[in-house]
Amino acid sequence: MSQIDRDFQRVLEEIDGSVDFEPEYYNEAYLSRRISARMRRRDVDTHADYLDVLIDSPEERAALLDSLTINVTNFFRNPKMWEALRPVLQELSASNRRVRIWSAPCADGREPYSLAMLALDDPSIDASRIEILGTDISEDALAHAREGVYETTRTTDIEAELGLLDDPLKYVEKTETRFRVTPAVQSLVTFERHDLIADAQKSGFDLALCRNLLIYIDSAFKLPVFETVAESLVDGGHLVVGMTETIPAGCRDGFEPVNKRCRIYKRVR
Ligand SMILES: C[S@@+](CC[C@H](N)C(=O)[O-])C[C@H]1O[C@@H](n2cnc3c(N)ncnc32)[C@H](O)[C@@H]1O
Structure with missing residues (x-):
């Protein structure tokens, strides 16, 4: 496993432990997209740096949870x-x-x-x-x-x-x-x-x-x-x-x- 993969796994472990969300239910491509979107919002480039933000900031944990729960919907969607x-x-x-x-x-x-x-x-x-x-x-x-x-x-x-x-x-x-x-x-x-x-x-x-x-x-x-x-x-x-x-x-x-x-x-x- 490369260092990048290891850092991504550590972010997932942090989510599992401190965010009210079960990452193992969801496919990795989806998790990666949502986490990358939050990294762009916080202006951090690496999973290792994002992990630090996640550990330090309850606001970021809440924002990530919001982003991961994919509650996009509409009236009469399709x-x-x-x-x-x-x-x-x-x-x-x-x-x-x-x-x-x-x-x-x-x-x-x-x-x-x-x-x-x-x-x-x-x-x-x-x-x-x-x-x-x-x-x-x-x-x-x-x-x-x-x-x-x-x-x-x-x-x-x-x-x-x-x-x-x-x-x-x-x-x-x-x-x-x-x-x-x-x-x-x-x-x-x-x-x-x-x-x-x-x-x-x-x-x-x-x-x-x-x-x-x-x-x-x-x-x-x-x-x-x-x-x-x-x-x-x-x-x-x-x-x-x-x-x-x-x-x-x-x-x-x-x-x-x-x-x-x-x-x-x-x-x-
Ligand atoms: C994209 S929305 C779909 C809403 C609606 N069915 C629609 O098509 O517009 C997905 C929803 O699944 C919920 N969800 C995710 N994992 C779930 C699970 N294991 N059990 C029940 N709901 C879940 C999320 O909280 C989110 O509100």
Whole structure:
């Protein structure tokens, strides 16, 4: 192992020991990108120097944690997928029973709130049957999700994100650049901390969304994460993965595509 590799490993060990994050879950290319981005921000050139900054500065440990938890998300991220999901929600809610949906991971809540808003906005979906659980490993992301307040910034246009809805401003209270999700939307969603690698499996879901986490996960953990989500589904339950993700080899027989391009599948056994 070269000195550079050794210094990088020491940074990972420091993260493991003093930052509330498990580096071994994630692939090395991802960790390296996030750490390099923080090194540029702190103007340090080597992993050895960055390690010193990390040891000395609680602020840097917090900033690195923030950067590593990848909680990038949108309302209606990949709008084509949401249009393809609409008939699935219509069919599920026509079944005359409670429909249970799991958004895992949900980041700051925009994904489960998108489900709730779509259900309320589409007259062919019976929102009164729908119950959504949003889970994530990050308590900060969950606190944001429970608060349900989002801000338009230089890089995020919340009103544009809601553009798929017929009547977007019916589901948020808008004050200047701030958007608060309405109580009607919030009443369909509950949030809970859940680690998709370490925590117990769940069950009884008619639909699960597991989008934009598998791409960051080390290959050794992809299967356990995927199985946790897949096993939570009832027979015939639907699954959505991210647009750049695939069902891991070895699990493909258990799913048939409903809309392959939009990564919507149905559990067949
Ligand atoms: C990029 S976001 C995806 C959010 C949303 N599904 C989407 O596609 O917009 C990834 C989220 O995964 C969460 N996460 C990372 N590791 C996790 C784990 N082991 N269990 C549960 N959530 C995890 C992060 O906290 C982050 O909020």
